[in-house]
Amino acid sequence: MHNNTVDNLIFGCEEDTLEIFLVKHGQGQSRGKWGLPGDWLLEGESLENAAARTLKERTGITDVYLEQLHTFSDVDRYPDERVITTAFFALIRPESYKTIVGETEMEVKWFPINKLPKLIFDHKEIVEKGLEKLKHKVRHEPIGFSLLPKKFTLLQLQNLYEAILETRVDKPNFRRKMKKMQLLVPLEEKQVGVAHRAANLYRFDEKVYRKLKTKGFVFEL
Amino acid sequence: MHNNTVDNLIFGCEEDTLEIFLVKHGQGQSRGKWGLPGDWLLEGESLENAAARTLKERTGITDVYLEQLHTFSDVDRYPDERVITTAFFALIRPESYKTIVGETEMEVKWFPINKLPKLIFDHKEIVEKGLEKLKHKVRHEPIGFSLLPKKFTLLQLQNLYEAILETRVDKPNFRRKMKKMQLLVPLEEKQVGVAHRAANLYRFDEKVYRKLKTKGFVFEL
DNA sequence: TCAAAAGTGTTAACTGTACACCCATGC
DNA sequence: GCATGGGTGTACAGTTAACACTTTTGA
Numbered sequence: 349m350h351n352n353t354v355d356n357l358i359f360g361c362e363e364d365t366l367e368i369f370l371v372k373h374g375q376g377q378s379r380g381k382w383g384l385p386g387d388w389l390l391e392g393e394s395l396e397n398a399a400a401r402t403l404k405e406r407t408g409i410t411d412v413y414l415e416q417l418h419t420f421s422d423v424d425r426y427p428d429e430r431v432i433t434t435a436f437f438a439l440i441r442p443e444s445y446k447t448i449v450g451e452t453e454m455e456v457k458w459f460p461i462n463k464l465p466k467l468i469f470d471h472k473e474i475v476e477k478g479l480e481k482l483k484h485k486v487r488h489e490p491i492g493f494s495l496l497p498k499k500f501t502l503l504q505l506q507n508l509y510e511a512i513l514e515t516r517v518d519k520p521n522f523r524r525k526m527k528k529m530q531l532l533v534p535l536e537e538k539q540v541g542v543a544h545r546a547a548n549l550y551r552f553d554e555k556v557y558r559k560l561k562t563k564g565f566v567f568e569l
Numbered sequence: 570m571h572n573n574t575v576d577n578l579i580f581g582c583e584e585d586t587l588e589i590f591l592v593k594h595g596q597g598q599s600r601g602k603w604g605l606p607g608d609w610l611l612e613g614e615s616l617e618n619a620a621a622r623t624l625k626e627r628t629g630i631t632d633v634y635l636e637q638l639h640t641f642s643d644v645d646r647y648p649d650e651r652v653i654t655t656a657f658f659a660l661i662r663p664e665s666y667k668t669i670v671g672e673t674e675m676e677v678k679w680f681p682i683n684k685l686p687k688l689i690f691d692h693k694e695i696v697e698k699g700l701e702k703l704k705h706k707v708r709h710e711p712i713g714f715s716l717l718p719k720k721f722t723l724l725q726l727q728n729l730y731e732a733i734l735e736t737r738v739d740k741p742n743f744r745r746k747m748k749k750m751q752l753l754v755p756l757e758e759k760q761v762g763v764a765h766r767a768a769n770l771y772r773f774d775e776k777v778y779r780k781l782k783t784k785g786f787v788f789e790l
Numbered sequence: 791t792c793a794a795a796a797g798t799g800t801t802a803a804c805t806g807t808a809c810a811c812c813c814a815t816g817c
Numbered sequence: 818g819c820a821t822g823g824g825t826g827t828a829c830a831g832t833t834a835a836c837a838c839t840t841t842t843g844a
Contacts, residue, residue: 350572350573351570391651395642419616421615421616432616521833524798543844544843545840546796546842548796739807742808760823763815764815764822765815765816765820
């Protein structure tokens with residue numbers, strides 16, 4: 349018999365920076381230290397349920413891309429007793445940032461991915477595993493869109509990819525590639541309040557993607 | 570507090586056919602039914618340890634590609650009590666087939682992937698998830714080699730890919746692509762006893778792959 | 791007018807794909 | 818000789834990568 353928990357690795361994107369959501373523990377021996385938001389697995393729920401419940405309790409967010417990442421089970425990963433944790437990763441839009449209602453007894457904060465504080469237990473390892481998966485997945489599936497606002501410009505999209513993959517890409521070629529996939533719907537709407545030519549806004553077309561996928565289409569880069 | 574188990578999804582390849590290794594349960598309410606070889610997680614071991622231990626106990630095999638697949642936690646996936654299982658997947662070579670020492674009270678057998686018997690619990694779901702992962706992984710990482718004998722011909726390799734991906738590929742183009750990656754070492758050795766021109770044998774060069782990977786090389790198809 | 795980013799066009803190099811073909815071997 | 822698979826060559830189409838260029842806008 350063992351103790352099982354879930355931990356959520358929540359990615360967000362603000363100002364072309366990839367960020368993750370952390371909570372500062374308010375009690376126990378990890379008091380005052382930052383870690384991933386997590387909770388115990390309850391009797392009547394699956395790990396997936398528990399992850400979604402935890403996300404909702406801690407942030408108020410309900411409708412997101414949430415996927416199982418890995419189960420961490422080293423015998424001594426947790427002090428004193430043995431705890432097995434299943435990590436999930438979630439991608440959320442900037443619009444959701446403001447919906448977050450802080451916990452009563454926990455401080456919560458977004459951290460840029462390259463400015464993380466020291467984390468409790470093996471949470472650093474979890475973050476690294478998640479980052480690796482994100483980098484891989486973002487190239488082979490159109491999940492990057494889940495980190496952007498519903499309406500976005502091609503440059504925002506490009507910046508996001510550059511932030512996640514830590515590379516630079518050629519603007520004209522990137523635009524062409526994206527447009528050719530037919531997954532972006534150009535909106536009758538432009539950026540406002542920018543000190544340069546306003547860019548067209550686009551949205552991701554989930555339906556078209558699902559349709560293409562059944563025909564064997566695979567998203568790449 | 571919950572019960573945790575591991576289940577191993579063991580892939581093999583015999584005569585151009587992808588197969589998985591199953592055991593027939595000898596006791597309990599699942600007696601007489603086929604399922605994945607698994608066991609309880611013990612106190613002093615990680616899930617990875619448990620999976621390797623189970624593999625060794627059931628087949629005698631120790632040195633294989635073994636990776637965590639997914640953790641299955643539906644509340645009613647197991648009859649009577651709640652059991653959470655973490656599935657692993659393993660790829661083994663034909664040479665290892667003969668090392669398998671049957672259990673005293675369990676019948677064991679390899680099944681071609683498209684001729685599986687009815688499986689206990691949610692093991693069918695586990696197999697499907699594993700197959701999906703195998704199909705994906707085999708295209709993006711050179712793990713297919715782990716299913717072949719140490720020395721293999723290019724046609725064997727091609728047949729393997731065709732079996733896993735359920736497609737046909739052009740022979741000349743496949744050969745060229747593989748050779749260009751520099752991951753195959755041609756051996757001073759040929760097939761024997763075949764009723765046609767003997768093919769050259771190759772082995773996979775793990776070292777070169779690791780070296781190339783650090784330089785940003787990514788295996789594709 | 792300038793800076794900043796939007797957006798278009800044009801090349802050359804490289805890859806993927808299809809298919810024609812010759813080679814070696816056992817029966 | 819013929820069936821079977823080993824193995825090479827080639828040529829076109831399509832894609833990628835690099836970069837020069839014009840356009841629009843607010844300050």
